[in-house]
Amino acid sequence: MKLIDINEIKKAQNRLQHIIAQNPLAYAPRLSKVANTQVFLKKENLQLTGAFKIRGAFNKLASLKEEDEKNKTTILEQGVICASAGNHAQGVAFSAQHFRTKAVIVMPEATPLLKVTGTKAMGAEVILAGNNYDEAYTHALNLAKERNLTFIHPFADREVIAGQGSIALEMINEECLDKIVVPIGGGGLISGIASAYKALYPTTKVIGVNAKGANAMKKSYEQKKIQNSQFVKTIADGIAVRDVNEGVFECILAGVDEIVEVDDEEIASAILFLLESQKLVVEGAGAAGVAALMHHKIDVEPRHKVGVVLSGGNIDVTMLNIIIEKALLKSDRKMKFQVILVDKPGSLQKLTELLTKEGANIVFINYSRVSTKLEYGDAIVELALEIKGREHKESVQKILLQNGYKFNEIL
Template identity: 75%
Template sequence: MNLIDISHIQEARARLQGVIAHHPLAFAPRISKAANAQVFLKKENLQLTGAFKIRGAYNKLATLKERDEREGSNLLAQGVICASAGNHAQGVAYSAQCFKTKAVIVMPENTPLLKVSGTKAMGAEVVLVGNNYDESYAHALKLAKERNLTFIHPFADTEVMAGQGSIALEMMEEQELDVVVVPAGGGGLISGIASAYKALSPKTKIIGVNAKGADALMRSFKAREILNSQSVRTIADGIAVRDVNEGVFERILAGVDDMVEVDEEEIASAILFLLESQKLVVEGAGAVSVAALLHHKLNLNPALKVGAILSGGNIDVTMLNMIIERGLFKSDRKMKLEVVLIDKPGSLQNLTNILTKVGANIVQINYDRTPTSLEYGDVLITMALEIKGKEHKEAVLRSLLEWGYRFSEVV
């Protein structure tokens, strides 16, 4: 299958004028230093719906309206339906509002609350079915037939992919990039991006990034044949796709130069890095491009200009809190200790006085007499401490050793 014709992408961009927010490429010096290249961020996480998906969804509904007017059909007016892990859902829901038609959205049961509530707030009917996108997709197709609704595919649709490709047109007008790094799950975004670049800037390398826990697309790309997964599990829910679509896969083979994968820890570290260093809230799927750069998955050098697409920012606050907490422990800004004390008045106070002198701040403490490993008359103290880095951590541990405490670090 050929790549998407550049005229379709240019027409999509024209339809999107005044609908999507245009955020220029932003040079990221800290990421550039870490990645050993000149890195520019495309901040699609700042779109109205929190992700790039509004582009493809709006373009698809706009073409349905044009077709209805041209052919006298009723595809849009009857209502639309889609399956989505969240971002496409909000794009379809918002676009349906714009075109004054109803939208039914089928989402996996584990979809983050932020994405579910955001979709409902745009007037859509939300149906939670399945453990992943593919199970939701099967149910959505069934509902489409039962309710006579037009199905809007999140990635295996030419007009949807053309809408996503409008991102590339914006990027090309601002910078001549050597490499563009793109999150890849279902493949709609990277197909649109690759189609635009191969038509207008064929020297630019297009690199896709899969999550290790949902790597069907990358494994298929390397093998040059479709290799679906049995299951998916990743914090990058926006690219947690189990099965590879044949039509999209052919376009990826035609336009993508390489694909790499990142694991859960690498994704989490990229989310935290973007939050701290760039002041950007980015979801797991949106952070995989930066994760690939920070963890040196590509062969880069300082002369190369690299575009990294931050595809979405709709991260659940519970997940964000978990990532921040784990990040604080990994970067030695927090630590957890178990300390054995004699269970008598003043023992805990003596311990806290020592920690005060060494400058450690106690943020959580638990007092437990029940562990069977303890001798009678002892108590186990579990505490979380705020510390100031590796050297400070070593000073805390050294101080406890000098005072003769029995303790262990909880990791």
């Protein structure tokens, strides 16, 4: 597959103009300071379905509608089907509802509940199958044949890619950017963006970001030959794609200047940073570009203007809670530990008074005296404290040791 013709992307933009939320590029001062460059965010997490995928899906179904009208066929009326980790699913479901046709969506079994319920709410039939996108994809292809449905590929489709490329036209219209940072799963988003930039502003560098646990595209790009993964494992479920599509790979080789990778810890820190500093809820895939900048995976200069695509915001609440909890522990804003006490009246009160005097806020206590590891007459207490950073933590630890408490920190 070659780069998408700019006229196809402009045609997609026209189809989408009354559907897409026009979210302008937003300068991010705090992120700019961390990354030591000028960073602008493209907030696709604020789209109607919570992700950029609505662009490609709607453009594809709109093109099918036009084909039906031109050739007097009923392709769209028969219904559509897709495989998706969630965001493409909601894009297809919304588009099918708009064009009044049925949609069947096959999702991996581990898809976050938020994405499943969001897709069902748009009237689609949802089928959970497979451990990852690629297994769901195989199942969807089989169902497409059985039910005579049109398969809407999430990334290896020219109309889908053209729809995603409309993001670049909006960015080009607002800022002259030196670099564009884009998450890569299957590669449809970056293919569309790269196609637009290479046609209109070829000096702008297009940089992709893979999750380390799903980095087949990065390996393939570096070796100039497809290198599929045996399995994928990452919190960025939106870019957890195991296999590389040949057509998309050719497009990426032609239009992408560099691919870097970030691990789950880096992605998690970016999610929390965006939540705290930008007041934005962004999923793992959407935060990948920010993670790359925060952890200096991309060469930038202070004078550069760098655009980052926040591709989606459909993060599972449970995952968000885990990320926040772990981040609080790592940043010394929370402390968990176990301590052995003599099981008698006043022992726990003495400990809590000591911690309170030290300025630690106790948010959790579990008191047990039945553990087989305890001596008779002892109790084990697990506590969680809100603290104010490294120095405060060290102060709490010091006061515990000075008062004869032996404790084990829980990480």
